[in-house]
Amino acid sequence: MKPVRTVARALLAAVFVRGGLDAYKNPDRYLDGAQAVTDRWGPTLNSVGLPTDPRSLARATGVVQMVGGVLLGTNTAVGPAALALAGTLVPSTLAGRDVWSPEPGDTTGRPILDRPELLKNLGLLGGLLLAAVDTEGKPGVAWRTGHLAEHAQDTVKRAAHTTAKETKRAAHLTAKEAKRAADDARRAARTATREAKFAVKSTPVAGVLTR
Incomplete structure (x- = not known):
């Protein structure tokens, strides 16, 4: 004092x-x-x-x-x-x-x-x-009250920013995973198509060999 x-x-x-x-x-x-x-x-x-x-x-x-x-x-x-x-x-x-x-x-x-x-x-x-x-x-009571209110507002803003960032990241990952799944599906479809064509071409040869 x-x-x-x-x-x-x-x-x-x-x-x-x-x-x-x-x-x-x-x-x-x-x-x-x-x-x-x-x-x-x-x-x-x-x-x-x-x-x-x-x-x-x-x-x-x-x-x-x-x-x-x-x-x-x-x-x-x-x-x-x-x-x-x-x-x-x-x-x-x-x-x-x-x-x-x-x-x-x-x-x-x-x-x-x-x-x-x-x-x-x-x-x-x-x-x-x-x-x-x-x-x-x-610090007086009024100052401490105002400081706590400002701290609470900052905490809410940070939480909202973090939530928005995580949501955007999750949406980006979901879109990326969906694209990867679509690519895998297209590759699987192309592979199945090639195998089907190969099977069709191989059928007459198999029939000749069995006579």
Whole structure:
């Protein structure tokens, strides 16, 4: 593994390990964001077995971020860890009041994408998605699938070419054998004709000799 990849994953993981630890130890600091998530997706969280209490959700999110950050930072199960961390960002980004609601005293009417918190979450999400699909220089699933498909097509083409060649060869041999049989038949017919003529010529002589 290249050192750049290791350092990049460690830096990305550090954000989540630190944030997850803080959310687990001080869940009250994250109650506003957790409350927004439970208010909007409470039934969905309950259906998948996640806590709907804001404090419990904040602490559970902290645990996931700590564990996922450690796995990502140590290059262990990078894909699943990155996806799990991304999963903790999406609800808070979509439902977070500090992201979508106007900031206190902000009368500039600045666009949503100027909000630092939103841009930070989107940047982290992009980094996690890159980590999730990173194959570390090895062929990815899509490439391997395409390569196998091309190999199968080449195999079919070679088999078809070989079959056509063998069929043509068999047809050529059959025609050659048929010609040889016809030649043999003609030779046999000529031989039989000569023998018949010889027999006819020899018949009077045989009759004279027997008198």
